[in-house]
Amino acid sequence: MAAKLSAVLDVHQWNTPSYPTDKKQPPPYFTRISTHKRFTISCTSSKSPPKLSPNNKTESSSRKRKNPSLSDQLKPLSTTILADQPPNPHQSPQQQKLLSKPKSIWVNPTKPKPSVLSLQRQKRSSYSYNPQIRDLKLFAKKLNDSDPLDEAAFQAILAEIPHPPNRENALLVLNSLRSWEKTLLFFNWIRTLNLFPIETIFYNVTMKSLRYGRQFQHIENLANEMIENGVELDNITYSTIITCAKRCNLFDKAVEWFERMYRTGLMPDEVTYSAVLDVYAKLRKVEEVMSLYERGRASGWKPDAIAFAVLGKMFGEAGDYDGIRYVLEEMKSLGVQPNLVVYNTLLEAMGKAGKPGLARSLFEEMVDSGIDPDEKTLTALIKIYGKARWAKDALELWDRMKSNGWPMDFILYNSLLSMCADLGLEEEAEGLFENMKGSEYCKPDSWSYTAMLNIYGSGGNVDKAMKLFEEMSENGVELNVMGCTCLIQCLGRAKRIDDLVRVFQISVDGGIKPDDRLCGCLLSVVSYCDGEDVNKVLACLLRANPTLVAFIKLLEKEETHFENVKEEFKGILSNTAVDARRPFCNCLIDICRNRDLHERAHELLYMGTVYGLYPGLHTKAAEEWRLNVRSLSVGAAHTAFEEWLGTLTKMVQRQEALPELLSASTGAGTHKYSQGLGNAFASHVEKLAAPFRISDNKAGLFVATREDVTSWVQSRATSLASTT
DNA sequence: ATAGGGTTAG
Numbered sequence A: 001m002a003a004k005l006s007a008v009l010d011v012h013q014w015n016t017p018s019y020p021t022d023k024k025q026p027p028p029y030f031t032r033i034s035t036h037k038r039f040t041i042s043c044t045s046s047k048s049p050p051k052l053s054p055n056n057k058t059e060s061s062s063r064k065r066k067n068p069s070l071s072d073q074l075k076p077l078s079t080t081i082l083a084d085q086p087p088n089p090h091q092s093p094q095q096q097k098l099l100s101k102p103k104s105i106w107v108n109p110t111k112p113k114p115s116v117l118s119l120q121r122q123k124r125s126s127y128s129y130n131p132q133i134r135d136l137k138l139f140a141k142k143l144n145d146s147d148p149l150d151e152a153a154f155q156a157i158l159a160e161i162p163h164p165p166n167r168e169n170a171l172l173v174l175n176s177l178r179s180w181e182k183t184l185l186f187f188n189w190i191r192t193l194n195l196f197p198i199e200t201i202f203y204n205v206t207m208k209s210l211r212y213g214r215q216f217q218h219i220e221n222l223a224n225e226m227i228e229n230g231v232e233l234d235n236i237t238y239s240t241i242i243t244c245a246k247r248c249n250l251f252d253k254a255v256e257w258f259e260r261m262y263r264t265g266l267m268p269d270e271v272t273y274s275a276v277l278d279v280y281a282k283l284r285k286v287e288e289v290m291s292l293y294e295r296g297r298a299s300g301w302k303p304d305a306i307a308f309a310v311l312g313k314m315f316g317e318a319g320d321y322d323g324i325r326y327v328l329e330e331m332k333s334l335g336v337q338p339n340l341v342v343y344n345t346l347l348e349a350m351g352k353a354g355k356p357g358l359a360r361s362l363f364e365e366m367v368d369s370g371i372d373p374d375e376k377t378l379t380a381l382i383k384i385y386g387k388a389r390w391a392k393d394a395l396e397l398w399d400r401m402k403s404n405g406w407p408m409d410f411i412l413y414n415s416l417l418s419m420c421a422d423l424g425l426e427e428e429a430e431g432l433f434e435n436m437k438g439s440e441y442c443k444p445d446s447w448s449y450t451a452m453l454n455i456y457g458s459g460g461n462v463d464k465a466m467k468l469f470e471e472m473s474e475n476g477v478e479l480n481v482m483g484c485t486c487l488i489q490c491l492g493r494a495k496r497i498d499d500l501v502r503v504f505q506i507s508v509d510g511g512i513k514p515d516d517r518l519c520g521c522l523l524s525v526v527s528y529c530d531g532e533d534v535n536k537v538l539a540c541l542l543r544a545n546p547t548l549v550a551f552i553k554l555l556e557k558e559e560t561h562f563e564n565v566k567e568e569f570k571g572i573l574s575n576t577a578v579d580a581r582r583p584f585c586n587c588l589i590d591i592c593r594n595r596d597l598h599e600r601a602h603e604l605l606y607m608g609t610v611y612g613l614y615p616g617l618h619t620k621a622a623e624e625w626r627l628n629v630r631s632l633s634v635g636a637a638h639t640a641f642e643e644w645l646g647t648l649t650k651m652v653q654r655q656e657a658l659p660e661l662l663s664a665s666t667g668a669g670t671h672k673y674s675q676g677l678g679n680a681f682a683s684h685v686e687k688l689a690a691p692f693r694i695s696d697n698k699a700g701l702f703v704a705t706r707e708d709v710t711s712w713v714q715s716r717a718t719s720l721a722s723t724t
Numbered sequence B: 001a002t003a004g005g006g007t008t009a010g
Helices: A002-009 A028-043 A070-081 A093-099 A133-145 A151-158 A167-176 A180-193 A200-212 A216-229 A235-247 A251-263 A270-282 A286-298 A305-317 A321-334 A340-352 A356-368 A375-387 A391-404 A410-423 A426-438 A446-458 A462-475 A481-493 A497-509 A516-528 A532-544 A546-556 A562-574 A578-594 A598-610 A634-653 A676-687 A706-723
Strands: A618-620 A624-628 A661-665 A701-705
Touching (some): A200 A216, A216 A251, A446 A462, A462 A481, A516 A578, A532 A546, A598 A634, A624 A634, A634 A661, A634 A676, A634 A706
Parallel strands (some): A624 A661
16 A cells, blocks of 8 residues: 555656656756745654554643734744755655655646646536526426336336437436435436546446445546546546545545546546545545645645645544644635635644644634634634633633524534533533433533543532433433443442442443453542442453553552563553553552552552653653642552652762753642642651642642752651661 | 535534
């Protein structure tokens, strides 16, 4: 597959009529290669920790006080991004060679301008008015209404066609059929009548219906028939084939048919071209998309809003903020006005890139430009504000939605509920939930119930959560794995272990497949349970993830060697979803600490660090070193703090240099229900009699000066010496 | 749905 893609992207293999064959000529994309270069840098910048390659994304959601317009915020971009950059070591030797001579420009006026796409869009023949339209529409309706399984009935209706099936009449009916099966039957009937030659448009219309039914194989068969029968395949044919392949996830087929266009000397127009851009974008082949894009630009193509929506979506999926900025810049410099879809795509992309402030600016820019948001716009924005914990903005937007009468749909209702769950807005959620129950078309479904379970679960409202659980089975709404997790978390915290076991069993018996999050949740319950409860929860976990239970047993055995723990733990992490790895490690550390297996806890924390589960745990600036424990569980935070004190102690003893300030950050706990870590950390600091004090001006920060730490170490050494 | 390309939920 990879070889095939790179072959397609090598212009020299494209046998296009206007392409220069002289290899000494510079390739056409030289003219814009410096633009492409920006990209290769921004998209290859992500680093992966060793071995397990967990791609922990850090959500940067720091709130900006000022709110300049988006174009103002982008201004510095044009000064920084356009500067020449050093060659990127990640690029292929071929790319590097090209980049080393950025001055090379396509200058050969005697040859035609090399082109990868036709700047003229394929023209469509216009329909002439068909006086028989009423009769034929009625006929098509009969065909549509006939029993889909009864082919004989269909044939019987065909015989009663009210007007002769000439070219125009046949096209009209063919265009009116809904199911692909009937379209195909009608198409074949017309063919067997043999009244007129079957032109490209008949194939195209039939293929469109087949694409709607995702019948790629039928489409490909028809395309091959066209080739056999000498019927021309045009841009409409190809774009239909390519997009059908794409929707069926047959990306190699999409590329194969795209290649064939050039091979047969047909130049794609911008519709086909942007369809192919989307194929590569769906394959997450960012480099290839940009290469195609740049070559299209070099051919004189002025991309339209749809092409930019494709790019925006791709960069959003990659969480690539530089890419998103590039799309905005490029549209601005080409004078392409974003439409609603482009705005929606870019807003979503901003969310995925962790830029809520820029999403907000972009939204205001959109509204100011006179474009009204639709359900998708609002869904994207509500989700962003919820994830960023921007309660004020979320509620303001909600008010605006109501006062402006902006459109709502089911997904938006559920997104509002999820946002309430993210922000802990219990009353607002309850009001909305009641509205939904009273509505006709937006009755709560499993998503809605999950959001409510999430709210009650994280709020510790176990009775309301259980009431919802009963209500769900009464209303025939199925619990899903996330709702189950919320409920179990809540029951665990309330120590209602028998209810927990019951919910777990009903869920698994009902077909819920426990995922890593649910296992992590059970694991956390294990960490703070005692007595017989531990075994009850472990029995659930055994059903969901037996390896994990075996690992806990291994940790508990005193004779277990570190090497053994290391090996087993690596295996477990490798088989765990990336975003569940840190919670697993946190819980396992807690389990060890609650069983006085402190040495094990330190071993686990060490391995978690090695595998990149705790990036930025320790940061060193010239004047301050900081231990960042905000993503750690209580036990893991204690373990990390002990580890750090040990290191500091050794450094003092060896008289190594310390910075002026030492600090430990537990975070302020932006979530309404997450205040536990700071308190637990404070009492642990006290228990250890460590010299750290709660900072006066920054919440969730514990600070000590170099002198504090030094004298603390020395006094401890003295007291130890005097007791022995 | 009247021959072709792009966007919404843990």
